[in-house]
Amino acid sequence: MIRSDAPVLLEVRDLRASVDDQPILHGVNLTIRAGEIHAVMGRNGSGKSTLSKVLAGHPAYTVTGGSVTYRGQDLLELEPEQRARIGLFLGFQYPVEIPGVSNLEFLRVATNARRQERGETELDTFAFEDLVNTRLAVVQMDPAFLERSVNEGFSGGEKKRNEILQMALLEPVVAILDETDSGLDIDALRIVAGGVNQLASPDNATLLITHYQRLLDLITPDHVHVMAAGRILRSGGPELAHELERIGYDWVDQELALTEVG
C-alpha cells in the first residue's frame, strides 16, 4: 500500500560497504515508508544479501560511506541487538543452528528484549508459552519444534517457518527477509508467504530480498528494485518483477556497461 504521506521508516543514502577490504556496496539508495512492501531482486553476487546484513549490523561488513536513517535515528551507530530491539528484523537466508540452546528459551529471551525496549513487562515462562502458542498458527508450526535446540536438525522449510515465527513474536517495524523463498517447496513457500502477508500492516514495512518472481506471486510488492554490482540499477512497480521474469537479467550487463562508459 503506497501512501506518499506515510512516515519514512528507513532511509538508505549512498550506502557503501566492504567485506575483507573488498568493496561490495557502491552507493545504495532506498526509501521505505510505513505500509510498503519492497522487493530487491538481482543475481547472485549483486550485493542484495550484503545490503541486508549491513542493515542488520553483521560485524564482518564495514560501512565505508553513506548513511542509514531508521525513523529519524542513525541506524549505523547501533549494535545489532539494539537495532533489533527498536524494531528492525532480519530473516536469515541460512538460519543458524545452535545446539544445546532451547528454541523456546531463545524465543522468550528475544521477545522480552524487544518488549523491554517498548516499555512492556517481561513475560515469564507461562505467559510466554501462551503467547507463542497463538503465534505458532501464523506459520502452522508444530509446537514440538519449541522443545528442540534452535534450528538444530530442522529442515529448510522448518527453519524458515521458525524465522517467520520469530518475526511474529518480535513484531518488527521493518522486516528484511533475505531469500526467504530459497530452498522451499511450494507448500512451505505458501505458508511462509502467508505468514508475511498476515504480519504486514499500515504501520510496518517489509523488504524482500529475492532472486525469483515466485515469492512475489504470493506477496505483492509495492516497489521493485533491481540490484547489480552493489547499486540499485532500476526501480519500479510490481510490473518490473514480471518484466524480469520475462526478459531475465541479461539487460543488466548492457546497462552496467553503459553506466561505466558514461
Next chain:
Amino acid sequence: MVATTRAHTWQDLAGAALPTRRSEDWRFTDLAALAAIEPRPWSGSDPLGSLQLPAGVTRLPEAELDAVAGQSLARTGCSEHWPVRLNVGARPVRLGLRVAAGAEPLRLELDAGSAGELLALHLVLLLEPGASLALSQRLSASGAAVCSLVCEAQLAAAARLHWGLVAQGHSSAALLGHLAVTQEPGSSLDLVTVSSGWGLSRLEPRVQQSQGAARTRLRGLQWVDDNQLADTHSLVRFDGPDGQLDQLHKTVAAGAGRSVFNGAVQVPRAAQRTDAAQLSRSLLLSDRARVDTKPELEIVADDVKCAHGATLSRLQQDELFYLQSRGIAADQASRLLLAGYCQDVLRELPDAAAPWPPTAAPFREP
C-alpha cells in the same frame, strides 16, 4: 618448623615420589603444586555420616569388601598409579555397596571443605546381574583442600549403571580421582563427569569390558579458568568381541586455564567387531588458555569400527550475530552459547544430579 613436625609427606603417604612431567602420563600435568602443600589428615566429621541408603542398596560386610576392593583397579591396570597409592596410604573412608535389581537412586555428597586437609574416599559398588542404579555423586571444596577419590564398580551381566560425578572445587583445592569400572557382557555404563573450579583436577575414568559385548557411554565436561588445570585421562579396554563405546569429552578453557584430555582405547585381537567412537571438543575463550588433547588408540583386531576426532574452536561469530540480531546483547548471547555447549553433557547427568548444576558463571542458565 612445620616441616619437622608434620607427620607425613606425599611420598610417605603414597610410598612413591610424586610423578614428574618426565613421565608420559603426567607430561602436561605438573603435580609440583601438591609438593607445596602439607598433607594433613582429615579431622572433620565422618564425610558419609549423613548417608542414607535407598531401597535395593546394602552395605557390604567388611570381610567381603576386603575381598573385592582393588579388583577393578587391578583389572583396569591402575593399582600402582600414584593417585591410587596415595588413596591407599591416606587410609580412606571406605564404603562398599551391593546393588540389587530395582534399586532406588543413590546420592553421595562429599565436601572437602577449606581447612587444607586431605579427604580420601574409596567406594566399591557391586551391581548384581540385572541390577540398575542411578548414582549422583557430588564433590566440592570451598578453599584449600585435597580430595582423593577411588571408585570401583563391577557390573555383572545385564547390569546398568548411570553414574554422574559433579566435582566443583576451588582454585586452592586439588582433586585426584580414579573411576575404575569392569563390565560383564550385556551390561551398560553411562558415566558423566563434570569438573570445574579446581586449581588442579585429574580424573581417570577406566573401563574394562571383560569379555566385550557391553555398552559404554562416557560424557565429560571440564571447565578451567584463571590458572586452573583440569586433566582427564580415560581408558577403555575391550577384552572380548562386540563391545560398544560412545565417548564425548568437552572442554571450556578460559583465562590462563589449561585443559588436558588423553583418551586411550584398547582393542586387542580378541575384540573383533568393536564399535567405538570418541570425540573431543574444546572451546577456547582466551588467548592465554591452553588445551592439549590426544586420542590414544591401540587397535590390533582387524574387524572393528573405531572413530575418533578432535575439534578446537572459539565462539562462532555467526551464532553470536544470529542471537544479537534477535535483540540479545553480546554478553548474554555468549552466555547462552556457552550454556548450550555445556548443556550437551549436563543434560546426560542422572535426574538426581540436576539440583547440582555447577555454579561457575557460564554454567548458569542466563
